Amino acid sequence: MTVVLLAASGCAYPSATSVQQDPGVSQQADQALAELKTAPGNPGPNGEEPAPASAVELTPQDVEKIKALKAKAGIALHFGGNDWSNAQTAGLKSEFARLGIEVVAVTDAGFSPDKQTSDIETMLAKEPDIIVSIPTDTTATAPAYQKAAAAGVKIVFMDLAAKGMVPGKDYVAIVSADNYRLGEVTANLMAKAIGGKGKIGMIYHGIDFPVNNERRAGAEATFKNYPDIQIVEKKGIVGPDFAGDAQNVASAMLSKYADLKGIWAIWDVPAEGVMAAARATGRLDLAVTAQDLGKIVALGLARNQLMVGVGAQVPFDQGVTEARVAAGALIGKKEPTFVSLGALAVTHDNVLEAWTQVYHQPPPDFLKNAYLP
Numbered sequence: 001m002t003v004v005l006l007a008a009s010g011c012a013y014p015s016a017t018s019v020q021q022d023p024g025v026s027q028q029a030d031q032a033l034a035e036l037k038t039a040p041g042n043p044g045p046n047g048e049e050p051a052p053a054s055a056v057e058l059t060p061q062d063v064e065k066i067k068a069l070k071a072k073a074g075i076a077l078h079f080g081g082n083d084w085s086n087a088q089t090a091g092l093k094s095e096f097a098r099l100g101i102e103v104v105a106v107t108d109a110g111f112s113p114d115k116q117t118s119d120i121e122t123m124l125a126k127e128p129d130i131i132v133s134i135p136t137d138t139t140a141t142a143p144a145y146q147k148a149a150a151a152g153v154k155i156v157f158m159d160l161a162a163k164g165m166v167p168g169k170d171y172v173a174i175v176s177a178d179n180y181r182l183g184e185v186t187a188n189l190m191a192k193a194i195g196g197k198g199k200i201g202m203i204y205h206g207i208d209f210p211v212n213n214e215r216r217a218g219a220e221a222t223f224k225n226y227p228d229i230q231i232v233e234k235k236g237i238v239g240p241d242f243a244g245d246a247q248n249v250a251s252a253m254l255s256k257y258a259d260l261k262g263i264w265a266i267w268d269v270p271a272e273g274v275m276a277a278a279r280a281t282g283r284l285d286l287a288v289t290a291q292d293l294g295k296i297v298a299l300g301l302a303r304n305q306l307m308v309g310v311g312a313q314v315p316f317d318q319g320v321t322e323a324r325v326a327a328g329a330l331i332g333k334k335e336p337t338f339v340s341l342g343a344l345a346v347t348h349d350n351v352l353e354a355w356t357q358v359y360h361q362p363p364p365d366f367l368k369n370a371y372l373p
């Protein structure tokens with residue numbers, strides 16, 4: 001399915017951000033967002049105390065020891081090609097290059113556990129010292145990771161670990177965004193945008209994927225703080241055409257509920273489908289929030305149309321941290337087994353600055369040119 005990226009400037013409906021905001025709700029949401037910036041992170045999957053990225057440090061002497069190893073690393077993604085995966089890979093490659101570690105493979109499983117299992121087994125033939133990966137399915141792919149661990153590979157997981165593996169023994173660490181907090185951020189941004197009242201829908205990931213389960217849980221818990229918001233429908237999508245699936249679901253929601261004020265989407269790609277559905281039905285007054293600052297949702301924020309807020313990860317920094325944790329383990333450093341990088345609230349007002357923070361690059365011309373003061 002083709003998703004139209006940009007809408008014409010003229011429309012029969014106002015933008016979502018022109019909805020009359022409630023001063024009390026805005027104050028409540030702003031206070032909650034401010035507190036989330038500094039509150040302690042949520043614990044890891046085994047109850048681990050979250051360590052900040054700043055806890056993972058390598059001295060100049062450490063770096064020289066790591067370079068002398070002439071180590072090799074592989075990166076096994078659940079799916080690639082999207083902005084999050086590209087930024088993770090860029091951060092990993094940047095830090096591995098600084099540490100003299102050769103990246104021998106970057107794989108894209110296309111969300112297929114069988115493909116990821118094959119990717120890891122093929123990667124092992126290249127004898128990597130390190131594998132950094134996010135499992136497509138924590139159960140189905142576990143044997144492949146266990147095989148790598150048995151071969152002495154230092155494994156660092158992005159966001160979640162394979163089931164049955166013991167932190168500090170079978171793998172070095174999990175490095176993750178605070179996904180529960182991402183859900184809290186996006187729910188507060190939605191509440192503020194719609195004045196704390198009205199009907200909304202939620203489009204979530206329709207498989208048991210712990211990272212996305214946490215986002216949904218954080219959002220649902222936060223919406224309870226706004227009793228005049230009604231979640232009238234929740235629908236899961238399983239892909240692989242996440243944008244197309246979300247567009248179909250959003251179209252059905254908009255048809256069923258003419259007074260729907262907003263739709264919360266599990267990440268930026270499904271949000272693209274929600275935006276396409278809203279444009280197709282003339283509902284440019286719809287408020288959309290999502291996790292992850294991809295190009296298309298960033299455009300929506302810049303144009304002040306449809307997208308009212310994003311809970312952003314910092315995937316480049318996450319990749320750098322994963323590389324440092326893995327490299328430190330190679331020289332016997334005792335690393336924290338769970339590292340959390342928090343969540344960034346992004347709106348129209350700070351989208352250009354947030355882009356630089358998330359991707360470690362200036363905002364691209366298409367985004368700067370689209371920005372409406």
